[in-house]
Amino acid sequence: MKVLVTGGTGYIGSHTVVELQHAGYDVVIIDNLYNSTIDVLDRIEEICNKRPAFYKIELCNKTQLNDFFEQEKDINAVIHFAAFLQVNESVQEPLKYYENNLLSQINLLNCMIENNIENFVFSSSCTVYGNPDSLPVDENAPIKKAESPYGNTKQMGEEILEHTCKSKNISAISLRYFNPIGAHPSAKIGEVQHGTPHHLVPYITETAFGKRTQLNVFGSDYNTPDGTCVRDYIHVIDVANAHIAAVERLSKQTKKNKYEFFNIGTGIGYSVLDMIHAFEKATGIKINYALVDRRHGDVEAVYANTTLANNELGWTTKYTIEDMLKSAWTWEQALAKNSN
Numbered sequence: 001m002k003v004l005v006t007g008g009t010g011y012i013g014s015h016t017v018v019e020l021q022h023a024g025y026d027v028v029i030i031d032n033l034y035n036s037t038i039d040v041l042d043r044i045e046e047i048c049n050k051r052p053a054f055y056k057i058e059l060c061n062k063t064q065l066n067d068f069f070e071q072e073k074d075i076n077a078v079i080h081f082a083a084f085l086q087v088n089e090s091v092q093e094p095l096k097y098y099e100n101n102l103l104s105q106i107n108l109l110n111c112m113i114e115n116n117i118e119n120f121v122f123s124s125s126c127t128v129y130g131n132p133d134s135l136p137v138d139e140n141a142p143i144k145k146a147e148s149p150y151g152n153t154k155q156m157g158e159e160i161l162e163h164t165c166k167s168k169n170i171s172a173i174s175l176r177y178f179n180p181i182g183a184h185p186s187a188k189i190g191e192v193q194h195g196t197p198h199h200l201v202p203y204i205t206e207t208a209f210g211k212r213t214q215l216n217v218f219g220s221d222y223n224t225p226d227g228t229c230v231r232d233y234i235h236v237i238d239v240a241n242a243h244i245a246a247v248e249r250l251s252k253q254t255k256k257n258k259y260e261f262f263n264i265g266t267g268i269g270y271s272v273l274d275m276i277h278a279f280e281k282a283t284g285i286k287i288n289y290a291l292v293d294r295r296h297g298d299v300e301a302v303y304a305n306t307t308l309a310n311n312e313l314g315w316t317t318k319y320t321i322e323d324m325l326k327s328a329w330t331w332e333q334a335l336a337k338n339s340n
């Protein structure tokens with residue numbers, strides 16, 4: 001089976017390409033290298049002994065995309081990662097986000113319909129739940145008004161799929177990721193930061209490395225056990241494997257509905273302080289941190305009920321928080337070595 005992975009040289013995309021190839025799939029990547037570099041293909045080849053096909057294409061350019069589907073005739077499924085993903089930037093540049101994230105998805109779906117490709121897997125996010133009314137949050141929880149244009153592109157992306165699946169020959173699964181962290185154990189691929197990290201774990205590893213002098217913990221007066229925000233951190237390889245389970249479900253047509261969505265988390269909530277202490281325990285390195293004001297737009301606590309994904313996708317997580325943080329640390333060190 002041949003799978004098209006858009007954004008396949010990015011963070012979650014590259015890990016998914018590796019797992020797909022390990023599972024025997026042929027992979028073809030489309031990426032515009034906006035947020036990644038071409039050498040990720042070499043790293044994937046080193047890990048898998050197999051190089052995925054690669055096209056540097058703008059998904060917003062329908063002509064380029066038509067040409068691609070002319071050349072690659074036998075694609076069975078599409079996994080769509082390619083998107084802009086900085087929450088702050090999306091607030092400053094809403095149209096950039098709406099145009100890129102929505103048009104790319106619409107172009108892809110139109111090409112799939114024109115080329116009789118039925119199966120679509122979408123990168124969604126737990127951000128669709130906002131501040132959930134009850135925890136752990138399951139898929140029946142209401143969708144809350146998005147706090148940012150980025151979050152809204154995920155909600156709208158899901159709606160586009162729901163409506164398209166109703167009237168066209170498309171079946172789709174949205175995977176609502178919680179907080180993917182960590183890196184491949186080979187330390188050949190991982191999350192690359194451009195400037196100051198916004199996410200917690202890269203900030204922790206950069207502080208441990210000495211690139212940052214202090215980690216600011218945003219808010220310590222939340223209604224949580226230790227006052228800091230709670231999240232469901234999940235190893236990026238577990239997230240990658242959820243995509244393979246989704247592609248298998250689509251191709252075996254074991255789906256109950258043409259459009260489905262699943263929570264992709266571990267089901268365990270960790271606070272920011274839990275994460276700092278777990279990192280210190282896993283690596284033996286102390287983190288210099290300070291409790292500071294809340295960050296605007298943060299939700300207090302969110303973690304997943306994963307029963308539906310476990311039962312329907314036949315997928316479970318394998319990695320512990322220690323595995324996640326150790327691999328994130330090994331990756332940080334490898335990044336520094338490679339940049340020397």
Ligand code: UD1
Pocket residue numbers: 085087088125126127151178179198199200201203215216217218219228229230231272295296297298
């Ligand atoms: C963020 C995005 C969310 C997006 C998700 C996945 C925001 C407000 N939310 O989620 O929309 O879907 O990434 O890409 O950007 N923290 C610190 N200090 C730091 C960094 C983070 O205390 O330097 C805290 C945060 O306040 C939060 C937790 O760590 O409580 C996790 O933060 P982060 O890694 O940015 O993820 P989310 O906020 O969950």
